Amino acid sequence: MGLITGLLTLPLAPVRGVIWVAEKVNEAAERELHDPAVLRAQLVALNQELEDGDISQEEFEREEERLLDRLHEAFCAPNERR
Known part of the structure; x- marks a missing residue:
């Protein structure tokens, strides 16, 4: 980046910083x-909630299926997400 370009785009520095932070958080x-x-x-933790009676069997099964799908995705297709 040249000196002139740097000076002209200086007001955008805070915006670029926010975008960079947002990308890192993502x-x-x-x-x-x-x-x-x-x-x-x-x-x-989900199993513990079921054992403690904090959630119903239906809630447990629904959430367990969602987590198992994500786990399966993590093992089977790690390069497809990028």
């Missing part, structure tokens, strides 16, 4: 969304 969220360790921990 990347971290995507990693966590598809991290098998996180998904397994969520399954364990």
Whole structure:
């Protein structure tokens, strides 16, 4: 970036910074969304909620299916998300 270009685009620096931060947050969220360790921990917590009577069997089955689908996706198609 040349000096003139740098000076002319200086007012946009805060916007570029916000965009960069938003991209980094999105990347971290995507990693966590598809991290098998996180998904397994969520399954364990879900089982505990069922055992404690915090959720019904129907709620458990619905959420378990959703988590297992995400886990399957994490193992079977890691390169298709990119």
